Amino acid sequence: MNRSRLLRANPRSFVALLLLVSLTLLAACGSRENGEAGDEGKIKVTTTIGMIADxxxxxxxxxxxxTGLMKSGVDPHLYKASEGDIGKLERADVILYNGLHLEGKMVDIFEKMAQKKTTVAVSDDIDRAALRSGAAMATEYDPHIWFNVKHWMTVTETIRDTLAEHDPGHADAYRANADAYLRQLRELxxxxxxxxxxxPERSRVxxxxxxxxxxxxxxYGMRVMGLQGISTASEAGAKDVADLRDFLIAHDIKAVFxxxxxxxxxIDAVIQGAKEKGHELKIGGELYSDAMGEEGTPEGTYIGMVRHNAETIVNALK
Incomplete structure (x- = not known):
């Protein structure tokens, strides 16, 4: 029976059929739009560094x-937000960033976003007395807080509380998930x-x-030395290279990272300078510092990243 015959035979049935088709199409369109945004009532969380995303x-x-803005291998100190990033931040329900000037010029963006949505610096709840600071630093505090696992436990609690406040109906689930993850962090x-x-203590450099x-x-009781400061925005000069080279030779250090x-x-300049003075230095391995490994690998998680670094350091310095 074609459309005209159906309309003549039963006009009410025809109208009902059109209404049913229209509703089906609207539901399908809505489903597609939700799917693109991250869907089915889920809270859209946008973060800066991968460690926070994890x-x-x-x-x-x-x-x-x-959604994490900064992927594997990306330096947050030098990162500049793209138009696509601004869109992701605009669409987010919750924005989480490190703070302590790690994200540099993006701070102005976060301050604007905070006027209209939940925007949190995950470092805010860490006691400032427990943060590294000093006149030699480019910023007031060292932002690399994830390298003290206890600090990262505080960050976990901050994220737990942020999600629970934003979505109180599921607060118990966030607390249970956080408790399980905090146990893993204590073990780590x-x-x-x-x-x-x-x-050996003399090797802990x-x-x-x-x-x-x-x-x-x-x-963990190690002496740490970096050619550049806490931000990669500062460049190492010839004197920095020479001073570090001389220190490594004087203390018979065999590996750098x-x-x-x-x-x-x-680092290659330091190795070459030491070689010219008769001291052999090797690359002890690659460490994950401001970014995690590739997604889907053990190092693509916070716990896997820290574990990889510890194993690499110990194996090279033994």
Whole structure:
């Protein structure tokens, strides 16, 4: 029966059929739009660095759709937000960033976003007296807080509380997820401390391209030296290279480390300078400092990243 015959035979049935088709099409369109945005009532969380994104996924579980702006190998000190990033921030329900000037020029963006949506610096709840600071730093505090696992436990609690406040109906789920993850972090902290204790004290010297590992050194009893300051925006000069070279030779240090998110040319200059003076230095391995590994790998998680770094350091310095 064609449309005209159906209309003549039963006009009410025809109208009902049109209404049903229209509703079906609207539902399908709505479903597609939701799917693109991250869907089915999930909270859209946008973060800066991958380490924060990983915690948000662990704590949020199935209730969140997490987007990290900075992927593997990206240096947050030099990062500039793109138009696409602004769009992701605009569409987010919750924005999480590190703070302590890690994200540099993006701070102005976060301040504007905070006027209209939940925007949180995850470092805010860490006692300022526990943060590294000093006249030699380019910023008031060292922003690399993830290298003290205890600090990252505080960050986990901040993210838990942020999600619970934003979505109180599922607060119990966020607390349960956070409790499980905090247990893993406590185990990680003890594991790393035990691994570092296997090194002779004289070998506990960690030399990298920039001074990202200060919290790691403080937490686990290592002397940490970086060619650049706490920000990669500062360049190492010839005197910095010469001073570090002479220190390594004087203390018979055999290994230095490169970083996944920092060019290795400054470290190569130190190695070459030591070689010219008859001291052989090797690359002890690649560490993850300001960015995690590739997604889908163990190092693409916060716990896997820290574990990889500890193993690499110990194996090279033994």
């Amino acid at each position: 915690v948000a996924k662990q704590v949020g579980g199935e209730r969140v759709d997490v 902290d003890a594991e790393v401390a035990e691994r570092i204790r296997t090194l 960690l030399v990298t391209a920039h001074d990202a590992f200060g919290y790691f050194g403080d937490a 490169i970083e996944s998110s920092v060019p290795r040319r400054a």
